[in-house]
Amino acid sequence: MRRTLSLFNTLTRRIEPVVPVLAGQVSLYTCGPTVYNYAHIGNLRTFLFQDLLKRTLRAAGHEVRHCMNITDVEDKIIRDSQGTLPADATNEARHGAMKALTDRFTAIFLEDLDTLRVQQADFLPKATAYVPHMIRLIQDLEAKGLAYVREGSVYYRIAGLPQYGCLAHLDREGMQMGASVDADEYERDSATDFVLWKATKPGEPWWDSPWGPGRPGWHIECSAMGMELLGDRIDIHSGGVDLIFPHHENEIAQSEGCLGHRWVNHWVHGEFLMVEGQKMAKSLGNFFTLRDLVAKGVDPIALRYAIQSNHYRKVLNFSFEGLRAAENALKRIRAFRKRMEGEGAAGGGPWKEAIDPRVRLERAREAFWAAMADDLNTPEALASIFTLINDLNAQDDHAALTREERDATLAFLDEANDMFAAWPREEASLDAAVEALIEARKAAKFAKDWALADRVRDQLRAMGIVLEDRKDGSTGWRRG
RNA sequence: GGCGCCGUAGCCAAGUGGUAAGGCCCGGGACUGCAAAUCCCGUAUGCAUCGGUUCGACUCCGAUCGGCGCCUCCA
Numbered sequence: 001m002r003r004t005l006s007l008f009n010t011l012t013r014r015i016e017p018v019v020p021v022l023a024g025q026v027s028l029y030t031c032g033p034t035v036y037n038y039a040h041i042g043n044l045r046t047f048l049f050q051d052l053l054k055r056t057l058r059a060a061g062h063e064v065r066h067c068m069n070i071t072d073v074e075d076k077i078i079r080d081s082q083g084t085l086p087a088d089a090t091n092e093a094r095h096g097a098m099k100a101l102t103d104r105f106t107a108i109f110l111e112d113l114d115t116l117r118v119q120q121a122d123f124l125p126k127a128t129a130y131v132p133h134m135i136r137l138i139q140d141l142e143a144k145g146l147a148y149v150r151e152g153s154v155y156y157r158i159a160g161l162p163q164y165g166c167l168a169h170l171d172r173e174g175m176q177m178g179a180s181v182d183a184d185e186y187e188r189d190s191a192t193d194f195v196l197w198k199a200t201k202p203g204e205p206w207w208d209s210p211w212g213p214g215r216p217g218w219h220i221e222c223s224a225m226g227m228e229l230l231g232d233r234i235d236i237h238s239g240g241v242d243l244i245f246p247h248h249e250n251e252i253a254q255s256e257g258c259l260g261h262r263w264v265n266h267w268v269h270g271e272f273l274m275v276e277g278q279k280m281a282k283s284l285g286n287f288f289t290l291r292d293l294v295a296k297g298v299d300p301i302a303l304r305y306a307i308q309s310n311h312y313r314k315v316l317n318f319s320f321e322g323l324r325a326a327e328n329a330l331k332r333i334r335a336f337r338k339r340m341e342g343e344g345a346a347g348g349g350p351w352k353e354a355i356d357p358r359v360r361l362e363r364a365r366e367a368f369w370a371a372m373a374d375d376l377n378t379p380e381a382l383a384s385i386f387t388l389i390n391d392l393n394a395q396d397d398h399a400a401l402t403r404e405e406r407d408a409t410l411a412f413l414d415e416a417n418d419m420f421a422a423w424p425r426e427e428a429s430l431d432a433a434v435e436a437l438i439e440a441r442k443a444a445k446f447a448k449d450w451a452l453a454d455r456v457r458d459q460l461r462a463m464g465i466v467l468e469d470r471k472d473g474s475t476g477w478r479r480g
Numbered sequence: 481g482g483c484g485c486c487g488u489a490g491c492c493a494a495g496u497g498g499u500a501a502g503g504c505c506c507g508g509g510a511c512u513g514c515a516a517a518u519c520c521c522g523u524a525u526g527c528a529u530c531g532g533u534u535c536g537a538c539u540c541c542g543a544u545c546g547g548c549g550c551c552u553c554c555a
Contacts, residue, residue: 013484031555039555046555075553169483170551218553240555247554270555271485274548309503310493315486315548322492325504332503335517371494379494383502390502390519397519450513457515468517478517 002061005373007053007236008313010244010267011167015375018057018266020235025063027230028054029264030121031222031239031247032068035105036077038289039112041303041318042273042280046240048304049270049312049376051118053238055419056372067229068121069222070109072102072128073215078204087203094205099128112290115300117421123229127221131207134216134224137258138196146257148189152199152212155188161253167267168245194250196220219250227255227263237264241271273307273316288318302327305422308378329386331480333413333423336389338478340409341428344400357392357405364388365412372419385416426479434465441467442475 002024006017020026030050033039039047050068057064071077081101082094089097106126113120138154141147146160158164165171172192195217200206206213226234239248248267255263275286294300306326310316367384371377392401392409401409410425417423430438441456457467466480 033555043555049555168550171482241549242554245550246552272549272555277547279548306492313485314493317492319491321504325492328505329503339517377494379492379502383494386502393518394520445513448513454514461516466516469512469515470517471511476517480516 003369003373005057005060006375007266007268008375009265010248010269013169016266018235020062021233021265024061025065026057026235027233028057028064028066029222029226029230029234029237030066030068031243032070032121032124033105033109034071034074034076035102035109036074036080037105038291039109040280041275041288041290041293041307043240044112044116044290044303045273045307045316046270047113047118048116048307050238051113051116051421052308052312052376052378052419053236053268054119055421056376059415059418060369060373065123065230066121067123067125067226069225070102070106070124070126071221072106072126073098073205074127074218077102082203082205085203091206094203098205102126102128115290115294116304117301123225125225125229127216127225130221130225130228131216133228134220135197135207135209137220137224137227137254139210140258141196141254144257146253147196149211150188152214153195154197154211154217155193156196156250156253156257157189158193158253159190161257163256164253165249167249167252170245170249194219194246196254219247220254222247223251223254223258226251227259232259232261232263234264236266236268238268238270241269244269270312271315273318275318277317277319298323299327301422302330305330305420308420308422309382311379312376330422332389333385334426334480335478336393337410337413337423338426338476339393339396340401340406340413342476343403344396344406355391355395357395357401358408360388360391360395361405361408361412365415368412368416381416382420385413388412430465430477434460434463437463438465438467438475438477445469445475 004017004019006015008014009016018026028050030047033043054064054066077098081098082089085093085097110120138147141156142149142154146157147154148157149155197209197211197214197220198217199211200213200215204215206215226237237248237251244267252263274280275284275288278284278286280287290300290303293303302323303326306318306323307316309326309329364384364387367387368381371380371384374380388409395401413423414425437456437460441453441460444450444453444456460467460477464479465477468476468478470476
């Protein structure tokens with residue numbers, strides 16, 4: 001069964017169903033990182049949102065072809081990589097220095113994503129590998145009269161594209177206003193025209209082009225790689241809200257100017273993250289990378305959960321208190337999962353609200369999917385899981401669920417975990433040393449040697465194993 | 481100046497024209513050797529403020545106050 005998801009479309013400012021050009025196969029382009037430094041948790045929020053989106057599309061029965069670019073040539077990269085080179089360094093040396101920096105931070109970035117259980121994209125193109133495609137695209141725009149050359153640089157003539165501004169919902173006058181703070185030293189026909197190809201300057205790596213040595217502009221790579229790898233009609237294109245203008249607006253100008261038709265159907269943008277009520281800034285001391293948090297003892301998956309349990313289109317206020325809440329919420333889900341994996345030890349007595357567990361489960365699943373399909377309403381989707389946990393815990397206390405009911409519940413938890421990736425099936429077996437300690441504690445308990453029993457229990461806890469004595473005298477364990 | 485978003489309990493956070501989901505925290509109780517886990521009970525007469533529309537609004541409209549974003553590189 002394939003489910004249809006609806007997402008807020010920045011283009012129309014409406015929640016609209018995602019209807020792939022090819023039924024059941026969604027093409028997804030997400031703007032990736034500029035690899036000149038560590039990603040911070042604000043960046044990571046966007047990638048986590050996109051991971052949830054991709055996983056949800058897949059769980060809903062769609063094939064997803066996902067492309068995420070790696071920006072490995074850009075102003076800040078050049079700034080940070082060329083400093084130690086002599087003024088007369090060869091172009092080859094400059095490229096080498098740039099690559100050394102971007103390779104390093106690409107690896108770090110991918111490691112961070114892995115730590116957060118973000119699934120890797122199907123295509124992970126580097127901008128520097130697609131310069132010929134970009135040049136061809138610019139030539140195409142030039143031929144169509146949408147680009148012009150000035151002193152070795154090429155600019156996009158936005159006056160030639162009536163729909164320019166449709167995504168950001170800006171009119172020409174609104175843009176004139178902002179553009180008046182113009183920092184660009186190049187000569188352009190209009191202050192709002194943007195650069196497609198930049199003529200090289202001393203101290204920069206460059207590529208040969210029909211316009212002389214230079215490098216690609218900031219926006220052309222996504223158009224070139226998106227069209228090359230995903231095609232002329234992309235279902236979903238995503239990024240952070242800050243990319244709406246000018247980046248995505250310019251991508252539309254480039255791609256649609258070249259194609260002559262709609263390029264992307266659904267534009268989906270993730271909101272920003274604040275830290276403790278303030279904008280994240282190095283000067284405020286609230287600027288965090290994933291590694292900063294891990295060094296503080298934060299569980300990356302708790303961060304993943306904390307971020308994903310908030311709606312992606314709302315500003316998220318990251319806080320350590322919120323992180324703690326996330327950790328505890330996860331404990332509850334994981335403890336419940338462990339309980340369902342076990343056999344249960346009901347106390348007996350009729351449950352006052354005897355509803356068939358399978359009915360509860362179906363209700364929860366329906367509520368969960370309705371919420372996820374409605375613009376990824378994760379708070380509501382998670383609420384359906386917690387409601388189920390509350391109900392089934394109570395029910396299981398009174399009359400133990402059957403093995404079949406437990407398995408069905410576990411299947412639902414797995415299904416939801418395919419998206420949230422925060423409460424996976426855990427390794428069921430324990431190593432011998434732990435097994436021995438559990439036995440030792442059992443013996444001590446039987447002998448009513450409470451001091452020894454507690455000491456062993458504490459020892460296990462320090463090893464990450466929490467014991468739970470059940471009503472029937474048996475003892476279960478869970479990781480925690 | 482233009483475009484847009486947000487303001488729900490101590491914290492986080494859904495939601496709806498018909499009478500406030502869920503998570504965390506907190507208090508009381510049950511169970512337990514003690515814990516852990518779990519259960520039961522309690523915790524916003526009210527959803528920024530003031531008006532209006534309506535049989536009825538937190539939900540629609542208007543105004544006000546407060547916070548934020550974009551228009552410039554930025555997830």
